[in-house]
Amino acid sequence: MTPKTLPSLIAVIDVGTAKTVSLVGQMIAGQARMLSFSERPTKGVVKGVVTDLEQLHACVHEVVHDVERGAGRSVDQVYLSLGGPAAEGERVKGLVMVPARDGKVTQKDLQEAVASARRQEPPAGRTTILYMRQPTMLDGKPVASPVGMTGRRLEVSFWRVTMEEALVRLRVGMINGMSIRVRDFILSSHAAACAAAQDADKHGGVLVIDMGAGTTDWILYYKDHILCAGSLPLGGEHLTNDLSVALRVSRETAEDIKCRFGSGVHREADLNQTIWKDGDRGLGDQQFNRGTITKVLSLRYQETLDLVRKDVMRHLEGIFPGHGVRLDQHMLPSGVILTGGSANLADACEAVQQSLGLTARVGAPVFDSESLRKPEYAGVVGLMRAAITDAPPAARRPRGLWDQIRVLFRF
Numbered sequence: 001m002t003p004k005t006l007p008s009l010i011a012v013i014d015v016g017t018a019k020t021v022s023l024v025g026q027m028i029a030g031q032a033r034m035l036s037f038s039e040r041p042t043k044g045v046v047k048g049v050v051t052d053l054e055q056l057h058a059c060v061h062e063v064v065h066d067v068e069r070g071a072g073r074s075v076d077q078v079y080l081s082l083g084g085p086a087a088e089g090e091r092v093k094g095l096v097m098v099p100a101r102d103g104k105v106t107q108k109d110l111q112e113a114v115a116s117a118r119r120q121e122p123p124a125g126r127t128t129i130l131y132m133r134q135p136t137m138l139d140g141k142p143v144a145s146p147v148g149m150t151g152r153r154l155e156v157s158f159w160r161v162t163m164e165e166a167l168v169r170l171r172v173g174m175i176n177g178m179s180i181r182v183r184d185f186i187l188s189s190h191a192a193a194c195a196a197a198q199d200a201d202k203h204g205g206v207l208v209i210d211m212g213a214g215t216t217d218w219i220l221y222y223k224d225h226i227l228c229a230g231s232l233p234l235g236g237e238h239l240t241n242d243l244s245v246a247l248r249v250s251r252e253t254a255e256d257i258k259c260r261f262g263s264g265v266h267r268e269a270d271l272n273q274t275i276w277k278d279g280d281r282g283l284g285d286q287q288f289n290r291g292t293i294t295k296v297l298s299l300r301y302q303e304t305l306d307l308v309r310k311d312v313m314r315h316l317e318g319i320f321p322g323h324g325v326r327l328d329q330h331m332l333p334s335g336v337i338l339t340g341g342s343a344n345l346a347d348a349c350e351a352v353q354q355s356l357g358l359t360a361r362v363g364a365p366v367f368d369s370e371s372l373r374k375p376e377y378a379g380v381v382g383l384m385r386a387a388i389t390d391a392p393p394a395a396r397r398p399r400g401l402w403d404q405i406r407v408l409f410r411f
Helices: 053-071 107-118 165-176 188-196 199-204 236-247 251-261 268-272 290-319 348-356 375-390 401-408
Strands: 009-015 019-028 031-041 077-082 088-097 126-133 136-138 141-143 153-164 181-187 206-211 216-222 225-232 274-276 287-289 336-339 360-362
Touching: 009 053, 009 375, 019 053, 019 375, 031 053, 053 165, 077 165, 077 188, 077 375, 088 107, 088 225, 088 290, 107 153, 126 165, 126 181, 126 225, 153 165, 153 225, 165 181, 181 188, 181 375, 188 206, 188 216, 188 225, 188 336, 188 375, 199 206, 206 290, 216 290, 225 290, 236 251, 236 290, 251 290, 268 290, 274 290, 287 290, 290 348, 336 348, 336 375, 348 360
Parallel strands: 009 077, 077 181, 206 336, 336 360
Antiparallel strands: 009 019, 019 031, 088 153, 126 153, 136 141, 136 153, 206 216, 216 225, 274 287
């Protein structure tokens, strides 16, 4: 693959329900070296949906100011994460009957198949944000590169991600308001996978589940390609809220108890354990039954995993109708990789094994900064890696907002 042109300074912003993080790196000898990092509590976003643009704008402005000050340079373009229920994915397919008498596929045939897939219009009121390549099929069999091969029916498929046009303008306009250009969008679940999954995982088959505070994004890889992806409006905040109600404590106290004593699996032995909030058993300290804590958390955690399984199966059945696809270790030999803040919950991997019947591990990114080697930072670290891998060629900066949107989505 021909190396793509990259700016010497790469800036990424990951806007989550609980926190907004930004990372700035510089390309040196083909490698990204971190220059600065910023993390701020997100305001104006609920379950991945923007509810207060002014608050969100202020939050993003703060992280940008932080990283610019840390890098000692101004940022003029960024890569933005894209996720949550607002970003909907679907499979689009382009078909070409090979015209050559000998059935040999040419580069022109491949280009026509790609164009055929991309000509399909998104639903009314929605804009295509991303095209992510899926396996190419020649006479019903997957091929890595069909050019030069012999066959009659050439199919090229993409996983297309769309979003409402108004929401796209909102995100682009928010960044443009700081005199910064949106260079590209990167799917949040894909970014998390770039940080946590190895090439061998993606080749064999792996499901990456990124469970954040307000949303749970997932993405399924098979034979090196993205097969499907999705998002649910559920996350770690729901576990905290359930615990807050069950124990009749504040959300802050519930979050602390969840992190210190919570588990994704309930065991009968937990019913015999008493835990103290402060640990000193002094005046004002509170005691709770650990069985209640693990019961509440495990029910919600496993419910979320079950909904992920149903969402994955819904997409797979749409891609392979009538084939009786099963989500098992045969299809996904690399099992499940958990990322996001909720991957830190004790016994999270065991909960996955019980709910999905797949092996699981927590995916912490490998990065030069030790403070970011945590599953909750897989998204922002993966954004940087995805930006390096998937970045489009540099382009002249358009003048107006609509011109930028036209260039960004290749209108």
